[in-house]
Amino acid sequence: MFPDTFLFRMRELLGEAEFAEFYEALRRPPTPAIRVNTLKIPVDEFRAISPFPLEPVPWCPEGFYIPEDVEPGKHPYHAAGLYYVQEPTAMAVGVVADPQPWEWVADLAAAPGGKATHLVARMEDKGFLLANDIDRRRTTVLAQNLERWGSRIWVAANERIERLQPNFPEAFDTVVLDAPCTGEGMFRRNRDVIAHWSPRAVQGNAKRQLHLLRATTRLVKPGGVLVYATCTFNPDENEGVIARFLREHPEFSLEPVDLPGASPGRPDWVEPDLAQGLNLEYTRRFWPHKVRGEGHFIALMVKEGYYRPRHPLNIPEPKRPKGMPRRVWHLYKTWCEETLVEMPRLAGLILVNDQLYACPINPGRLQNLRILRPGLWLGTVKQTAFIPDHALAMWLKPEMVKRRLDLTLDDPRVVAYLRGEQLEAPGEDGWVLVTVDGFSLGWGKRVRGVVKNRYPKHLRWR
Numbered sequence: 001m002f003p004d005t006f007l008f009r010m011r012e013l014l015g016e017a018e019f020a021e022f023y024e025a026l027r028r029p030p031t032p033a034i035r036v037n038t039l040k041i042p043v044d045e046f047r048a049i050s051p052f053p054l055e056p057v058p059w060c061p062e063g064f065y066i067p068e069d070v071e072p073g074k075h076p077y078h079a080a081g082l083y084y085v086q087e088p089t090a091m092a093v094g095v096v097a098d099p100q101p102w103e104w105v106a107d108l109a110a111a112p113g114g115k116a117t118h119l120v121a122r123m124e125d126k127g128f129l130l131a132n133d134i135d136r137r138r139t140t141v142l143a144q145n146l147e148r149w150g151s152r153i154w155v156a157a158n159e160r161i162e163r164l165q166p167n168f169p170e171a172f173d174t175v176v177l178d179a180p181c182t183g184e185g186m187f188r189r190n191r192d193v194i195a196h197w198s199p200r201a202v203q204g205n206a207k208r209q210l211h212l213l214r215a216t217t218r219l220v221k222p223g224g225v226l227v228y229a230t231c232t233f234n235p236d237e238n239e240g241v242i243a244r245f246l247r248e249h250p251e252f253s254l255e256p257v258d259l260p261g262a263s264p265g266r267p268d269w270v271e272p273d274l275a276q277g278l279n280l281e282y283t284r285r286f287w288p289h290k291v292r293g294e295g296h297f298i299a300l301m302v303k304e305g306y307y308r309p310r311h312p313l314n315i316p317e318p319k320r321p322k323g324m325p326r327r328v329w330h331l332y333k334t335w336c337e338e339t340l341v342e343m344p345r346l347a348g349l350i351l352v353n354d355q356l357y358a359c360p361i362n363p364g365r366l367q368n369l370r371i372l373r374p375g376l377w378l379g380t381v382k383q384t385a386f387i388p389d390h391a392l393a394m395w396l397k398p399e400m401v402k403r404r405l406d407l408t409l410d411d412p413r414v415v416a417y418l419r420g421e422q423l424e425a426p427g428e429d430g431w432v433l434v435t436v437d438g439f440s441l442g443w444g445k446r447v448r449g450v451v452k453n454r455y456p457k458h459l460r461w462r
């Protein structure tokens with residue numbers, strides 16, 4: 001089932017006794033887990049309403065193991081963005097990066113968004129996250145996941161990492177590179193990964209990882225943090241890449257990482273000359289025979305230099321941005337007045353074709369980059385009306401909206417809504433925010449007691 005060369009190498013590295021435990025663990029089923037969206041609900045409150053039994057993940061306060069026989073992705077609370085289904089050891093990356101509110105953070109290989117959603121939650125939706133991935137299709141999924149999460153501080157880019165540097169020289173307090181790898185740590189979770197594994201693929205990945213790491217260096221600001229992660233066991237892609245990188249870039253150094261359950265990195269698995277004096281033991285490894293989770297590797301590095309912290313921004317009163325057509329502003333403002341309790345304070349309103357976004361940074365910074373979403377997608381401006389986007393519904397808190405259809409989880413209209421059906425619900429005509437147990441699900445538009453379904457077609461339940 002597993003490639004012989006892989007098993008042979010692991011036996012060599014771990015020794016007979018530990019290899020036996022490792023091999024046994026590889027044949028056990030993986031443990032599913034979810035991470036709570038603290039932008040929407042405090043962890044304790046989620047525990048009180050969780051549809052599944054929860055067991056804490058030791059290294060992540062927002063993370064919980066769930067039983068194997070539940071389908072967390074098919075629950076209305078998932079559609080409401082209350083949690084993300086994530087591999088438990090993958091949660092450690094957000095914990096180690098631990099970005100703070102108002103920081104600028106870049107997640108450079110971000111799709112489908114496990115780490116990115118964690119990062120914006122830790123930032124309390126304040127500051128800026130550049131969520132980038134080279135794969136267009138995967139970046140679309142990344143954007144959908146961040147939209148469901150209800151954050152307004154991200155931009156989704158679809159770029160080669162090297163192309164980001166001119167726009168963001170030494171701009172980021174924290175940079176995360178969750179690098180593409182051979183995925184040995186995912187072998188028991190995803191059998192397709194096994195088919196793509198080969199010793200040549202390991203070497204190819206190691207080369208690519210070093211190349212990508214080099215491309216991150218000028219993005220990190222002095223005193224800033226660089227987190228490198230993989231989901232593979234192979235030292236050539238882990239300690240080996242870090243050692244080569246640190247030899248080339250002495251302005252970076254490893255920091256100790258405190259993660260319950262994780263084991264120290266292995267300098268002894270790298271050529272002694274290369275490893276010497278770099279503190280490779282500060283890196284961390286998750287082993288499936290030591291924790292309930294898959295294989296993962298994490299390195300936390302700091303760039304030398306004086307660190308200047310960022311300060312909270314004052315978002316001004318809403319007003320028509322310079323250069324925005326009066327018609328567009330009027331339609332948006334009128335919609336806000338009709339639908340919302342007050343106009344939201346959103347910085348950087350920009351119009352891209354007929355789409356209105358709130359860009360979390362000066363949009364000039366995004367010039368010449370392939371951008372999939374330049375910020376929170378507020379809606380589309382038609383000839384005579386503003387049509388709100390699903391992303392806006394997911395960001396708005398229900399109390400910010402005048403007309404709501406508040407449903408409880410046991411109401412059959414919740415599933416009907418997620419299936420794209422229209423709902424009977426008397427009340428005032430106009431845009432309606434549909435909620436489940438007080439959490440936004442999406443838009444509807446009520447006309448004479450019938451709420452027309454505006455839940456996006458591609459998200460609808462079948």
Ligand code: SAM
Pocket residue numbers: 090108109110111112113114115116132133134135138159160161178179180181212
């Ligand atoms: N961080 C993601 C998460 O938590 O959901 C998982 C990332 S996955 C391990 C690696 C990603 O790297 C893939 O989505 C892949 O498309 C992306 N990738 C590969 N080469 C890249 C490159 N040169 N620049 C940016 N992203 C790249």
